[in-house]
Amino acid sequence: MLPLLAGLGFGLSLIVAIGAQNAFVLRQGLRREHVGVVAAICAASDAVLYAAGGAGFGPLVERWPDAVVVLSWLGAAVVLGYGALAARRAIKGDTTLAAAEDGALGDSPGRRLRPVVLTTLALTWLNPHVYLDTVVLQGSVAASYGDDRWWFTAGAMVSSVAWFTALGYGARLLAPVLRRPGAWRVLDGVIALIMLAVAVSLVVGTA
Numbered sequence: 538m539l540p541l542l543a544g545l546g547f548g549l550s551l552i553v554a555i556g557a558q559n560a561f562v563l564r565q566g567l568r569r570e571h572v573g574v575v576a577a578i579c580a581a582s583d584a585v586l587y588a589a590g591g592a593g594f595g596p597l598v599e600r601w602p603d604a605v606v607v608l609s610w611l612g613a614a615v616v617l618g619y620g621a622l623a624a625r626r627a628i629k630g631d632t633t634l635a636a637a638e639d640g641a642l643g644d645s646p647g648r649r650l651r652p653v654v655l656t657t658l659a660l661t662w663l664n665p666h667v668y669l670d671t672v673v674l675q676g677s678v679a680a681s682y683g684d685d686r687w688w689f690t691a692g693a694m695v696s697s698v699a700w701f702t703a704l705g706y707g708a709r710l711l712a713p714v715l716r717r718p719g720a721w722r723v724l725d726g727v728i729a730l731i732m733l734a735v736a737v738s739l740v741v742g743t744a
Contacts, residue, residue, distance in 0.1 A: 540686075
C-alpha cells in the first residue's frame with residue numbers, strides 16, 4: 538500500500554503543472570468537447586510511459602539524445618501552432634461559453650473528433666519532457682522500490698487517470714466565470730503565453 542501511495546503522490550507532483558497538455562485538456566473541458574476521449578488518451582499514454590519506466594527502459598531514452606532533439610523541435614512546432622490559434626482567438630474575441638455549449642463553433646460531440654485526437658497525441662508524444670519525467674525519472678524512483686516497483690508504477694498511473702479526469706470534467710465548474718464577456722479572450726491569451734513558454738523551453742533545452 539505504501540509504494541502505491543508513494544507512486545500516486547509522485548505522479549501528481551509530475552503532472553500537476555501548467556503545461557501545453559494540461560492547458561489543452563482544460564480548454565476541451567470548458568468547451569465540453571470530446572472530454573472523455575482526450576482524458577483517456579492522456580491517461581493511457583502516461584500508463585504506457587510509466588510502464589516503460591517501471592520495466593527499466595530509462596537508459597534507452599538517455600542513449601538517444603538525437604531523438605530527444607528531434608522531438609523537441611517537432612514538439613515546439615506543434616505547440617507554437619496551437620499557441621498561434623489560441624492567440625488568434627484571443628484577438629478576435631468571438632468565442633463564448635454559450636456558443637461552445639450550443640455547438641455554434643462546429644464542435645458538437647459528433648464532429649471534429651479526428652483533429653482533437655491528433656492534437657492530443659501530438660501534445661503528449663512530441664514533448665520530450667514527458668519521456669524524461671515518466672520513463673527516466675519515474676522509472677529510476679520506481680526501481681528503488683525493488684520488487685514493489687510495479688505498485689509504485691500503478692500509483693503513478695492512477696494519479697494520471699485521476700488528474701486528467703478531474704481537469705477535464707471539473708473545468709465546467711468555471712462556467713459561471715466564462716459566461717462573462719472577455720473571459721474567453723483572457724483564457725486563450727493565457728493559453729497562448731503558456732504554449733509560447735513551453736515551445737521556447739523545448740528549443741532552449743536542445744541548445
